[in-house]
Structure formats: structure tokens, C-alpha cells
Amino acid sequence: MKFERRKKADELKINMTAMIDIVFQLLIFFILTFKVSALEGDFEVKMPLASSNPASMDEVLPTVIHVGLTAGVERNIATIEIDDGMQALTFTQADMFQQLTNFVETTVAREGDPSTASEVEVEFEIDPKLRYRFTVDAIEAVSGRVLPDGTVKKLVSKIKFRPPVE
Amino acid sequence: MKFKKCNTEILEADLTPMIDMTFNLIAFFMFTINFADAERIEQIMLPKSSLAKPPEGLADYQFILNLDDDGSVWFDGQRIEKIELINPLLRREVRAAERQGVPPPRISVIIRGHEDSQSGKVQRLIQQCQENELEKFLLRVKEER
Numbered sequence: 587m588k589f590e591r592r593k594k595a596d597e598l599k600i601n602m603t604a605m606i607d608i609v610f611q612l613l614i615f616f617i618l619t620f621k622v623s624a625l626e627g628d629f630e631v632k633m634p635l636a637s638s639n640p641a642s643m644d645e646v647l648p649t650v651i652h653v654g655l656t657a658g659v660e661r662n663i664a665t666i667e668i669d670d671g672m673q674a675l676t677f678t679q680a681d682m683f684q685q686l687t688n689f690v691e692t693t694v695a696r697e698g699d700p701s702t703a704s705e706v707e708v709e710f711e712i713d714p715k716l717r718y719r720f721t722v723d724a725i726e727a728v729s730g731r732v733l734p735d736g737t738v739k740k741l742v743s744k745i746k747f748r749p750p751v752e
Numbered sequence: 753m754k755f756k757k758c759n760t761e762i763l764e765a766d767l768t769p770m771i772d773m774t775f776n777l778i779a780f781f782m783f784t785i786n787f788a789d790a791e792r793i794e795q796i797m798l799p800k801s802s803l804a805k806p807p808e809g810l811a812d813y814q815f816i817l818n819l820d821d822d823g824s825v826w827f828d829g830q831r832i833e834k835i836e837l838i839n840p841l842l843r844r845e846v847r848a849a850e851r852q853g854v855p856p857p858r859i860s861v862i863i864r865g866h867e868d869s870q871s872g873k874v875q876r877l878i879q880q881c882q883e884n885e886l887e888k889f890l891l892r893v894k895e896e897r
Contacts, residue, residue, distance in 0.1 A: 606771070610774070616785065620781060624895070625895040627895045629805075631878075631889045632889070714871060714872020717868050718869045721871040729803050730803050
């Protein structure tokens with residue numbers, strides 16, 4: 587018996603052209619819409635509307651540091667006024683934010699005694715015309731300090747703003 | 753004259769590595785695309801800070817208010833000239849959150865203020881939010897390393 591030689595099997599070829607076209611179009615879309623955005627971070631501020639209920643007698647009131655920021659030439663910061671009930675200071679030098687951090691650090695260390703069981707709060711009174719960047723600098727100054735080894739020493743987390751005067 | 757028949761073999765390049773690479777690139781771009789960026793207004797120059805915490809995941813409900821240096825607010829793709837006019841939009845946002853079971857105190861309001869905007873405007877914006885029972889604010893800054 588004679589077998590017929592098998593015909594060479596046709597290679598099954600899938601036409602890839604359409605897929606490659608689509609894939610390249612997708613790639614171009616993603617490349618063109620790709621945006622390298624700067625890293626952003628947050629300062630959390632919790633500010634409920636003032637409660638009408640007076641604090642109870644047993645409640646330990648927190649130590650509040652009042653920080654006043656005033657605007658000067660070209661809406662830049664002119665002075666920082668601090669009052670924690672025990673002493674009031676005014677900073678005017680270029681390193682005023684550093685001095686603010688030092689002051690807050692001292693107060694936190696003093697109030698950190700567990701027997702007092704109170705927390706430190708910072709209430710800002712800000713000149714409405716002051717550039718916002720200085721407000722952020724002040725919030726940063728009371729929030730913590732970057733130590734030489736790169737770690738952050740946290741200071742105050744309770745921050746509030748005094749309502750602006752119209 | 754007799755011509756020799758040319759050997760007409762089709763030259764086929766192996767496209768497999770290229771397609772692999774292309775798919776990898778597409779996967780990369782798909783994973784890194786950030787639709788939340790749509791709410792960022794690029795013209796707003798944020799103040800810089802080295803202490804701000806990077807956002808930790810998503811809040812129960814959050815929305816972004818962009819405050820420009822001329823005092824106008826960008827919210828949900830709209831430019832609002834005066835801060836006082838934002839109240840109806842805030843109410844709408846609060847109602848949308850409540851429908852999802854998130855009470856106003858748990859809503860995070862992200863404020864992206866221009867570094868040269870007036871601090872008083874930021875405070876006015878916060879006041880408007882407080883009038884709508886919102887109390888959790890995140891002041892967004894550019895991280896400085």
C-alpha cells in the first residue's frame with residue numbers, strides 16, 4: 587500500500603498588525619498624559635465650631651499657647667507674638683520661626699509631666715493679609731523639629747485658628 | 753536571455769520581545785496614572801514644608817478645595833470668585849457624604865492654598881466649611897526633602 591506523502595502543514599499565522607497599532611496608540615496616550623507631580627503632604631487641623639457647653643469642672647484644661655502673626659512690608663511676616671499665660675514674648679529677628687519652635691519645645695517639655703495630664707494646644711491669631719506661606723511656616727514650627735539624624739521630634743498636634751476679625 | 757529566479761523568502765522579525773516590553777510599559781503607565789490629579793489645579797503653588805505627613809490612604813470621604821492667590825476657589829472643576837458663594841457646593845458635598853453614611857465630622861477637607869494667598873482667605877474658607885459642620889481640615893503643602 588502506498589501512503590500519500592502528507593502535504594506540508596500550513597502555518598497558522600495571526601495577523602498582529604491591528605493589535606500592535608492599538609497597543610502603540612495606548613502607549614502614546616499614557617506617555618503623553620504622564621505627569622511627574624511633586625510629592626505633597628498634609629498638616630491636619632481639627633477645628634470644630636466652638637461648643638456652647640462650658641467645660642466641666644473636672645476636665646483638665648489644656649495649656650494654650652497663643653501665637654500672633656503680624657504682616658509687614660509686602661505682606662511678609664513682621665513679628666511673632668507668643669503668650670502661654672506665664673510669659674509673653676515678641677520675636678522680630680530673621681530666625682523667629684526657630685525661636686517659636688524653641689519656645690514651644692520648652693513649654694511641651696514643662697507640660698509633659700504626667701501629673702499635669704494636660705496637653706498643649708496652639709491657637710493662632712493671624713493677620714488676614716499675611717501670605718499663607720508664613721502661616722504654614724508657623725504651623726510647621728509648632729508641629730515639630732527635624733533632628734540632626736533626620737528624625738522628627740513631634741511637638742504640638744492640636745492647632746486651631748482664632749476666627750479672623752472682620 | 754534567461755533570468756535566474758530570485759529567492760524571495762519573506763524576512764520576518766521576531767516581535768515577541770518588543771510586544772512584551774510594550775505591554776510592560778502600558779502596565780506601568782496604567783498603574784501610575786492618578787485620576788485624583790484632576791482635582792489639583794496646577795497654577796496653585798503650594799507652600800513648602802519638610803514636616804508635613806504624606807497622605808495616609810483615603811479618608812472615609814474627602815474633597816479638595818483649591819484657593820488661588822487672587823482669592824478665588826477652584827472646586828469640582830468650577831472657579832468660584834467669592835468664598836461666600838461656595839456654601840451651596842459644600843452643602844451638596846455634605847449631603848453626598850451623608851448618603852454614603854459618612855457624617856460631616858468624618859469628612860476630610862483638603863485645602864490647597866497658594867503660598868501667596870492671604871491667610872485670612874484660608875480662614876474664611878475654613879469658616880464656611882465649619883458652618884456646614886465640617887471640622888477636619890488637611891492643609892496641603894509641597895514636601896521638601
